[in-house]
Each structure stands twice: as structure tokens, then as C-alpha cells.
Amino acid sequence: MVTTKKFFFNAFPLFWAGVLLFCSCNLNSNFENQNGPVLSSAEVTEITQITAMTGGFITDDGGSNVIARGVCWSTDQNPTIDDNKTEDGIGVGSFTSQISGLEPNTKYYVRAYAINNAGTGYSSVMSFTTSSFGTLIVDVTNPITGRTWMDRNLGASRAANSSTDTEAYGDLYQWGRGSDGHEKRDSPTISAFSSGDSPGHGNFIEAHTNEDIYDWRSPQNSNLWQGLNGINNPCPQGYRLPTAAELNAELASWSSKDANGAFASPLKLTKTGVRNPDGSHAGVGRDGGYWSSSVSYWIGSQSLSFNNNMAFEAHPQGSPVRGFGRAVRCIKDQP
Structure with missing residues (x-):
């Protein structure tokens, strides 16, 4: 009995180590199969002095669920989600975004974004100029x-x-x-x-x-x-x-x-x-x-x-x- 009990307690941590190793390998394998989402921008319309309408279309979620999407904009030529952005739902497909808080007679750069577990995907950049008062x-x-x-x-x-x-x-x-x-x-x-x-x-x-x-x-x-x-x-x-x-x-x-x-x-x-x-x-x-x-x-x-x-x-x-x-x-x- 002593021998049996000793073997049991020695094997227990080895068993769980194997389980953790197996899970870790699967997690790493799943993560390696994930990419950022693939998407495109909708044209910019209804441009006023302070607002504009645009949006995007997500064609590929990159292997994991899209947890955030919208558009980002800036007066710099490469806007990111660290700049101004909208938040327009989750998942793939098309979405519409209203940009607000703009300055009159100003050139802006805008692109759509989507986020999944692997990172952030962006569309190509478009530009537009707001109307003057x-x-x-x-x-x-x-x-x-x-x-x-x-x-x-x-x-x-x-x-x-x-x-x-x-x-x-x-x-x-x-x-x-x-x-x-x-x-x-x-x-x-x-x-x-x-x-x-x-x-x-x-x-x-x-x-x-x-x-x-x-x-x-x-x-x-x-x-x-x-x-x-x-x-x-x-x-x-x-x-x-x-x-x-x-x-x-x-x-x-x-x-x-x-x-x-x-x-x-x-x-x-x-x-x-x-x-x-x-x-x-x-x-x-x-x-x-x-x-x-x-x-x-x-x-x-x-x-x-x-x-x-x-x-x-x-x-x-x-x-x-x-x-x-x-x-x-x-x-x-x-x-």
C-alpha cells in the first residue's frame, strides 16, 4: 500500500503537467492560425462643415471573432485607433459610421478598422475636406x-x-x-x-x-x-x-x-x-x-x-x- 500511494502522488503532477502542455500547444497552434481582419472602406459622403458619413466592409475576420470595428481619422496621413475613432459594433459584414467633431475647411484622412484577438486590421486610407462655413x-x-x-x-x-x-x-x-x-x-x-x-x-x-x-x-x-x-x-x-x-x-x-x-x-x-x-x-x-x-x-x-x-x-x-x-x-x- 505504501508503494502504491507513493507512486500515485508522484504521478499526479506529471499527469497535470502533460495536460497543461497539451493545452498550451493547442492554444499556440490556434493563435498562430489567427490574423488581423481584412476590410475595406466605404466612400465618404454627406460632407458638411463638421460631419461626414462613411463606413466599412469586413470580408475576413482573420480566424477569430471581430470584437470592435469602426473608422478612425486624423489630419495626419495615417490615422490609427489611437486617434479619433467611432465604435460601430462587432462581427463581419458592412457597417456605417458617422464622423463628427470636425473643423470646417479642413482636410482629413480616414480609414476603417477592425479588431480581433490577433490585432487590428485597417483598410486603405481615404481623404476628404470639410466644407467651409x-x-x-x-x-x-x-x-x-x-x-x-x-x-x-x-x-x-x-x-x-x-x-x-x-x-x-x-x-x-x-x-x-x-x-x-x-x-x-x-x-x-x-x-x-x-x-x-x-x-x-x-x-x-x-x-x-x-x-x-x-x-x-x-x-x-x-x-x-x-x-x-x-x-x-x-x-x-x-x-x-x-x-x-x-x-x-x-x-x-x-x-x-x-x-x-x-x-x-x-x-x-x-x-x-x-x-x-x-x-x-x-x-x-x-x-x-x-x-x-x-x-x-x-x-x-x-x-x-x-x-x-x-x-x-x-x-x-x-x-x-x-x-x-x-x-x-x-x-x-x-x-
Whole structure:
């Protein structure tokens, strides 16, 4: 009996050591088969001055359950979960994220993340630019035409003090786009066209490669800036893009048909320059170009233009293509 008992107590720790070794090997084997989750980002949409919408799609959990997911963002080019982040549930599949607490007129970088036992997986990085706070609304009325306008271009910080007042130049919009950040003069460019009315980012689309139509949107949509309820009307409530006829009526009231007459008018129009369809700038301080809501006979849209020597009325023939960036001056709608 003594011998038996002695053998039993000596074997007991050896037995449990074997069990622990077996479990440890299994745990290590399971851990080695785990990887970080695999995922992609959703496009950034509904961009305002302080918020934006995006999300992600987790295609592979990496071998273990996804215990957290969302998006992270920063003004640095490689955001991580140590920066700002949302928390949008668990598991694989798609999810939607609302980003808040942003600063106006600021470029952000964002990507989706997912966490499992092996670590954190990230999608590729995307960028977007928040909108600036709306242009101050001050009315000015032309006594000759009887029409009331905003006294400054969209994006301008003040009404012009001269025809080359840089603070009064404002933004340069591609025809038909909303205020998504692309209109900023230093917005980045992108070569991919948009198949929808809202590209979902704030990049200036390089329309010069879209040789059939030279438009940021393919196929074209000619109803984006039509009236108060235009799909992408960038003007404040109660205002809209002027028609070609309304711009031409202003031109007819000028004291001279050139840049001097444009600035001497009640609207004090400036030499804004334009942004070419390839994203380059031209004519700043020399030429002025203002979009109308009216489309042309061809693939473009009508625009009022002027320089030091002459002015060109908005006309359905010879109109600029919609991939150009031009200034916008909003007119008050009449019932």
C-alpha cells in the first residue's frame, strides 16, 4: 500500500503537467492560425462643415471573432485607433459610421478598422475636406435690372474692394457640383470620374481625360443646378444659380463691356481666373468667369466671361465644358 500511494502522488503532477502542455500547444497552434481582419472602406459622403458619413466592409475576420470595428481619422496621413475613432459594433459584414467633431475647411484622412484577438486590421486610407462655413449673406440690388444678388462670390470672405481683390475671388466650382470641398482653389485632383450626382469626396475631378464630354460626371446630368431645388444647388436658402439670361441682363447694364465695367457694376465682379479641367489654374487677376445654370447646345454650360478688353455674354454656343472650375454668384429667387 505504501508503494502504491507513493507512486500515485508522484504521478499526479506529471499527469497535470502533460495536460497543461497539451493545452498550451493547442492554444499556440490556434493563435498562430489567427490574423488581423481584412476590410475595406466605404466612400465618404454627406460632407458638411463638421460631419461626414462613411463606413466599412469586413470580408475576413482573420480566424477569430471581430470584437470592435469602426473608422478612425486624423489630419495626419495615417490615422490609427489611437486617434479619433467611432465604435460601430462587432462581427463581419458592412457597417456605417458617422464622423463628427470636425473643423470646417479642413482636410482629413480616414480609414476603417477592425479588431480581433490577433490585432487590428485597417483598410486603405481615404481623404476628404470639410466644407467651409457658409458665405456671409449680404444682399445687393441692381437698380437697372431690379434683381437682388449676394454681394460676394461663394467662398469669398468679403465684397470686392478692387477687381483683383484676392479676398473676394471666392471658390471655383465644376459645373453642377455641390459644396463638397472640390471648389477650394487648392483642392487635390483625382482622375476617376463620378457616375453619380455626388462624387463622395472633395477632390477636383480631372475632366480633361474624359475626352467625349470633358465633364466630371459620366454620363452627364444637365439638371444639377436648375432652380432653388436643383440637386446640387450650392447657394444659400432662397438663392440659386442665375440663368444665362439673368447674367446677360447684368452685363447689359455695365458702363463698359470689360473687367472695369464688371467691377463698377453693383455686383463688383472680380477677375477670379478659372481652373482648367486638368486642375491647373489660369487667368487669375486677368480674367473673370461666372457660371450660369443654363446648359449649352453641346456638352458644356453657359458662362459669363470678361477680361481687360472685352466681355462675353453667356451663350448656348461656344460654352465652356463642365469640367472647368468657375466662380459662382448667387441670385435671390423671385416668386
